[in-house]
Amino acid sequence: MSIPDHSQEVPLVASIDVGTTSSRVILFNMLGQEVSKHQIEYSTSASKEKFASVGARRFSVDGNSSPGAGTGTAGAGTGTSATESRLNSSTPIFSAEGIAIEATEFLEIEDLEGPSVPTLSFPRPGWVECNPIGILAHVVQCFAANLISMNKVNSDRISSKLAPYRIQCIGIANMRETTLVWSKKTGAPIVNYGIVWNDTRTTGIVTEKRNSTPQALQDRLRAKTGLPLYSTYFSCSKLRWMLDNEPAVRDAYENGDLMFGTVDTWLLYHLTSNHAFVSDITNASRTGFMNLDTLDYDDELLKYWDISRDKIHLPKIVSSAEYYGDFTIPECIKTNLTPIAWSLLCDFTSRTPPVPIQGCLGDQSASLVGQLAFKPGAAKCTYGTGCFLLYNTGAKKLISNHGALTTFGYWFPHLEDKDHAQPHFALEGSVAVAGAVVQWLRDNLRLIPKAEDIGPLASRVNDSGGVVFVPAFSGLFAPYWDASARATIMGMSQHTTASHLARAAVEGVCFQARAILKAMSSDAAGEGQKDRDFLEEIGEGTYEKSPLSMLAVDGGMSRSKEVMQIQADILGPCVTVRTSSSSECTALGAAIAAALAYEKREDRKLWKDLKDVKKWIMYGGVEPGEKPKDGFEPPQARIFRSKSLDTDRRRKWKLWEAAIERCRGWTDIVEDGVNTMGNNSTAAKNM
Structure with a gap:
């Protein structure tokens, strides 16, 4: 699509980033800097109970503090001096990533009082649910808050004879695999929850599937999806559970009214004027229904999960950077906004030309892009609630033989370079618990008062004293894949x-x-490498000589220099750990996708191509080695290298592998009864 010339305005790109514990909207400029940001941390079923007695503070989108406001209406209601007293003495709230949360005019903590459904719920052990309407409302609230901020900044810029900012386009990054269902007739959720990616309620379903499926069929289906078939992680078993356990979902399915999607599809459907019903390949490839070769749903996969194409509406699978629709505000969340916010958003959506939503990436793929890991062989690790590693394999699809899974990194089809315009694959490994173990140590064991204290406390000793902690609260993900x-x-x-x-x-x-x-x-090296440890070998053709010698890191735990030094020590001398120059890699990745979505090169006002992205974000608009313009200093990244002794590092790794063997198959043993305890090692080996 073509846009008119706005030479007197500075283009920005808005990024909507929906995570597991919070939603945020950030406005980025050409340098990848944050011009404006607003974030809402979700309330949870646990936090509502924990903090009901102390109250919570909400902020309206006009920046005014509103103590004790009613849930669901930003800025509504007034507080009393008693409420203020409770607020001033209330216990701080922390995110699952291990970051202390304090409300500011840029960060809002969702109201913890009132009868409404919290955004994140834990109804049973292992169950994690989200509120679809709550997520949608938070996104719009954050967007409105950014418009307020931008208007204030623009007033100052104009008075200083500087060109005002203008949002050119919008991108979306989202937690993946989270499964939502809604009505084709009404657009409303069929049930008032979605099943979050780390929920484990489908353990029985995947176990039954594993036990009843011939190995040849397992191998064929895994080659199509790139995913382990029998993990609770992916959307396929979640949708199957809903159909089997929710009569309303089953009725909608039988009547042809059921719409299925992940968080990206839910947002795009409600935030575009044309109700775009799409999912980009980085999200669709996580459902378990998509064929990596055809880039479309696969009939054999759908049949395997007993899903009929004729009875369910599946979103069209599209690229990560193309026009999806023009931004609009859904009526269903109008009551969640103040009149001022609603008016401001209506003015924004009536703008000419309208603002397109045209970038979409699953959060880990967005982080890969935000880390500027465009070259095949580049690797990144994000430490959030879980821990996620992606390795860019370019246009080459690698099916892992060592426990990693195959997914898509991104697809930017309008780039002129044909190699860059192809869908890019990635190998991925996921750890279910990362920052969440810090939260557990703080909240459950009360070992630390603040999450950021974990690094200094861990560094008081030179080693763990022989203690090994396997934080498999909800099973083991890659490369072990043991839900039990x-x-x-x-x-x-x-x-x-x-x-x-x-x-x-x-x-x-x-x-x-x-x-x-x-x-x-091992996968990148090819067949026959199962028993080789490339992280320990030094020499020609080994890990040290490979593109994996640098690991880019971001996320909450990466902010701790103590934790990152421990990571470098465990990886050894073959790998250097580099922190990200941006604290918001995920959101930045979605912004890059949106900015590169225009079909015509001249319409790309922020960055022309991937090389241009690196030029501006890493070097301030100059070529590498040249002096930065206007005093721009390239963002500094911290580098960590191993200080560990080879003998100590290898001994600790053997202890870790032994601990893994001893924790596997635990819930199977519990379910089988006490009499099976003597078969523990046998059961574990047969997993």
């Missing part, structure tokens, strides 16, 4: 201290990252 494993702490003695436990918890995350990198490097 559970968290274990082994090797404790009377010598064990809080510091040893903290260090063992951090090491547990870092060891899993090492296991994934080992698997990926």
Whole structure:
């Protein structure tokens, strides 16, 4: 699509980033800098109970504080001095990524009072649900808050004779696999929850499938999806569970009224004027229904999960960077906004030309793009609620033989370079628990008062004192893929201290990252490499000589220099750890996708191509080696290299592998009864 020339305005791109524990909207400029940002941390079923007695503070989108406001209406209601007193003494709230949360005019903590459904719920052990309407409302609230901020900034810029900012386009990044269903007739959710990616309620379904499926069929289906068939992680088993356990969902399915989608599809459907019903390949490839070769739904996969194309509406699978529709505000969340916010948003959506939504990436793929890891062989690791590693394999699809999964990194079809315009594959490894183990140590064990204390506490000792902590609270993901494993702490003695436990918890995350990198490097090297450990070998053709020698990191735990040094020590001398220059890689990746979506090169006002993205974000608009313009200083990244001794590092790795074997198959043993305890090792080996 073509846009008119706005030479007197500075273009920005808006990024909507919906995570597991919060939603945010950020406005980026050409340098990849944040011009404006607003974020809402979700309330949870646990936080509502925990903080109901102390109250919570909400902020309206006009920036005014509104203590004790009613849930669902930003800025509504007034507080009392008693409420203010409770607020001033209330316990701080923390995100699952391990970051302390304090409300500001840019960050809102969702109201914890009132009878409404929290955005994130944990109704049973292992169950995690989200509120679809709540997520949609938070996105719009954050967007309105950014418009307020931009208007204020533009007033100052105009008075200073500077060109005003203008939002040119919008991109979306979202938590993947989370499964939502809604009505074709009304657009409303069929049930008032979606099943979040880390929910484990489908363990029985995937176990039954595994036990009843011939190995040849398993191998064929896995080659199509690139995913392990029998993990609770992906959308296929979640949709099957809803159909089997929710009569309303089943009725909508039988009547042809059922719409299925992940969070990206839900947002795009409600935030575009044409109700775009689409999903980009990075999200669609996580459902378990998509064929990696055809880039479309596969009849054999649908049949395997007993899903009929004739009875369900599946979103069209599209690229990560193309025009989806023009931004609009859904009526269903009008009551969640103040009149001022609604009026402001209506003015924005009536703008000429309208603002398109045209970038979409699953969060981990968005982080890969935001880390500027465009070259095949580039790897990144994001430490959030979980831990996610992606390795860019370019246009080459690699099916892992070592426990990693195959997914899509991105697809920017309008780029002039044919190699860059092709869909880019990635190998991925996922750790279910990363920042969440810090939250557990803080909230459940009360080992630390603040999440950011984990690094200093762990660094008080040189090692874990023989303690190994496998934080498999909801099973093991890559490369082990054991949904029946559970968290274990082994090797404790009377010598064990809080510091040893903290260090063992951090090491547990870092060891899993090492296991994934080992698997990926073996896959990249080709067949016959199963038993080789490229992270330990030094020499020609080994890991040190491969493109994986640098690991780019971002996310909450990456902010701790102590934690990242532990990660570097566990990886060893073959890998250097580099922190991201941007604190918002995920949101930045979605912004890049949107800015590159225009078919005509001249319409791309921020960046022309991937090379241009690096030129502006990393070097301030000049070629590498040249002096930056206007005093621009390239963002600095921190580098961490291993300081560990080879003998110590290898000994600790053997302890980790032994601990993994002992924690596997735990829930199977529990379900089988006490009499099977003697078969523990046999059961684990047969997983």
